[in-house]
Amino acid sequence: MTLSIPEKLAAVASRVHACELRHARPQGAVRLIAVSKTQPAESILAAHAAGQRDFGENYLQEALDKMQLLADQPLTWHFIGPIQSNKTRELASNFDWVHTVEREKIARRLHEQRPPARGPLNVLLQVNVSGEASKAGVSLAELPTLAAAVAALPGLKLRGLMAIPAPEADIDRQRAAFRLLADAAKRLQAEGYPDCTELSMGMSQDMEAAIAEGATMVRIGTDIFGPRIKGSE
DSSP, X not given: OOOOHHHHHHHHHHHHHHHHHHTTOOTTOXXXXXXXXXOOHHHHHHHHHTTOOEEEESOHHHHHHHHHHTTTSOOEEXXXXXXXXXGHHHHHHHOSEEEEEOOHHHHHHHHHHSXXXXXXXXXXXXXXXXXXXXXXXXXXXXXXXXXXXXXXXXXXXXXXXEOOOOOOSSHHHHHHHHHHHHHHHHHHHHTTOTTOOEEXXXXXXXXXXXXXXXXXEEEEOHHHHOSOOTTOO
């Protein structure tokens, strides 16, 4: 029996709430970001009708097309993909959150191109907590410098950190990677960035470890919408 999107969404939300309870997190502490990349607007509408408000997109043009179709819906859009310099104007103009800022140059472009009427753009700094050469993100050592640069830009609001650690099957290893990000956020708060409280970390396979270590946002796609639709990237 194939479950509907509302049924799958309810199952994921139940898992999130169970993890919150198990790890002594306040109920509702974790925001569920439904990763809707490669999914049609109809699937987003189905999730929205079931109560979902936050949607994550990786591909700019695909996201813009869906935003146009769904412009009359009260949705919150999160960009969670890699950022190209020539795409920053559209990102700054259309998204509510950007999770993947890793360079000062990109931050400055987003700041300069954010429409004043929309208020500051919520941004998270992507951190390469596993030190993988192939993985995007600023290093932990370079994070304070980037945070200072971003915090000085009035068109942006530094809200926290994001990471995609190297895959690990063992939950203790998963937790160790997420703990590095949580500790980095605490250090930034202590150093004068009190709003740096959001931790975007955890996907389907490591969500519990992320919530145990303080995630405030988890990014879940396939478990809500089913497999990615081929040919739509």
